[in-house]
Amino acid sequence: MLIKKPTDILASEITPRDSYLRRREFLRQAAALGLAGTMLPGGAFSQTAAPVTQQGKLPKLPGKPSALSVTEKPTPYKDVVTYNNYYEFGTDKSEPAENAHKLRTRPWSVAIEGEVKNKKPIDVEELLKLAPMEERIYRMRCVEGWSMVIPWVGYPLAELIKRAEPTSKAKFVAFTTATQPENMVGLRLPVLEWPYVEGLRIDEAMHPLAILGFGLYGEILPNQNGAPVRLVVPWKYGFKSIKSIVRITFTETMPKTSWNVAAAHEYGFYSNVNPSVDHPRWSQATERRIGEDGFFQPKRKTLMFNGYADQVAKLYTGMDLKKFF
Amino acid sequence: MAWTPRPSQVAWIKAGLFALCLVPLARLVYGAFARSLGANPIETITRSTGWWTLFLLLATLSVTPVRRWMNANWLLKLRRMLGLFAFFYASVHFMTFVWFDHWFDVAEILKDVVKRPFVTVGFAAYLLLLPLALTSTNSMVRRLGRNWQRLHRLVYVIAVLGVVHFWWLVKRDVTEPLAFALALAALLGIRLAWKAREARINPQPRLQQ
Secondary structure, rough: OOOOOOOOOOOOHOHHHHHHHHHHHHHHHHHHHHHHHOOOOHHHHHHHOOOOOOOOOOOOOOOOOOOOOOOOOOOOOOHHHOOOOHHHHHOOOOHHHHHHHHOOOOOEEEEEOOOOOOOOOOEHHHHHOOOOOOEEEEEEOOOOOOEEEEEEEEEEEHHEEEEOOOOOOEEEEEEEEEEOOOHHHHOEEEEEOOOEEEEEHHHHHOOOOOOOEEEEEEEEHHHHHHHHHHHHHHOOOHHHHOOEEEEEEOOOOOOHHHHOOOOOOOOOOOOOOOOOOEEOOEEEOEEEEEEOOOOOOOEEEHHHHHOOOOHHHHHHHOOOOOOOO | OOOOOOOHHHHHHHHHHHHHHHHHHHHHHHHHOOOOOOOHHHHHHHHHHHHHHHHHHHHHHHHHHHHHOOHHHHHHHHHHHHHHHHHHHHHHHHHHHHHHHHOOOHHHHHHHHHHHHHHHHHHHHHHHHHHHHHOOOOOHHHHEEEEEEHHHHHHHHHHHHHHHHHHHOOOOHHHHHHHHHHHHHHHHHHHHHHHHHHHHOOOOOOOOO
């Protein structure tokens, strides 16, 4: 089991504290799993390696367990794939699951544009093989006040950025979602400006926690969750983790992002999870964990940077997070 | 002249309407046990009870226009039940806020009411509904006399607050609040038109001095 360590970051900083303290136990378990895997026929290996069992009926996409995963109980698969915000397929949270089967996910290629040396577009088949798949079990906090724990499969966004070779002018990265008017009923209503655009600062995009997601629960992504490739930035509100990416643009200036354009006073460019900065219309201090908090359990407290403060807080040193919300 | 049911028939119609008004509640209770309210059942309950409150408020406000158009005065006998069911669903809606959103934390509830305009208007609408529900009995109607009608004109304010409450809480897609707003505008507009016509046909001399 090889855990990559970025040279400039201490392992104690990038790993959740409790996982770090239990690292020997983790390594022992990982080694045991690996050992067990080698003794099994090839086909079984992937299932042994992935601690989260397959739940749906989609093609398998296993990923190696990651030290960056949280240990909380994953949200049931059924909830993860039926409760979605994907406005291109309708604004009701049950609509994406009903309508997204129409999304055409092949052929699919991602355009690379802007301040980069390598502007060659990348086909999704190539993208799938660009780096080894990892399973990253992350918390996901929606700006609406609910949260999930999702076992994603993907690899660091940094891998793709390195391939694109950004120039020194590349300060931001913008992502664009596909527009398929014949397949996406939501595009008929000007609820947001289409296509959907999201963005990150380049150092945020290079952070090891930021991943390109290709699967969840050991399978390829269901369309409503952003197939074939999406962003997952666990310390930011869910809408930053853009789905079904067709273009990545490196820019010198801060890109205009969809929700920010729609309501700048409500949705900032950064949109880091922050319990002390309320949405103008509702509190962000607490959240309801889907599948857990409900009738007989109060909502839980939202954590700064969605609980990833140890890893990401230093990206924002010296910034007034009330101003740059 | 429109059809007018006999008293026994009115009783049946009322019973039917009562059962009908319970259907949204029954669906929620069934869904809660069958676990068919989706991934976020509390949100489903909150939204559903809020939606039915508004629907029943508008239904209550529709009774008079429909009665006048169809010349069917007996419809008035259904109005109180519709209004009380609006109050009932508003109460369940309010309970989801007190219980599931804030776990009975009074300080947090008051903070929310003061800080968040959409909660403020929703809360105000509910408070204004209380005296209407309390004065809905026959004896209260008799006791209050002319004042009863004055008091119950509050329902116009409540309906407006309710629609504003819905409008302000949606994130982006205002299709549904807009539909309610248009329906309410029509119901209030009809009344204004009547008033204007009555003033024309039957001008009341202003009191001089």
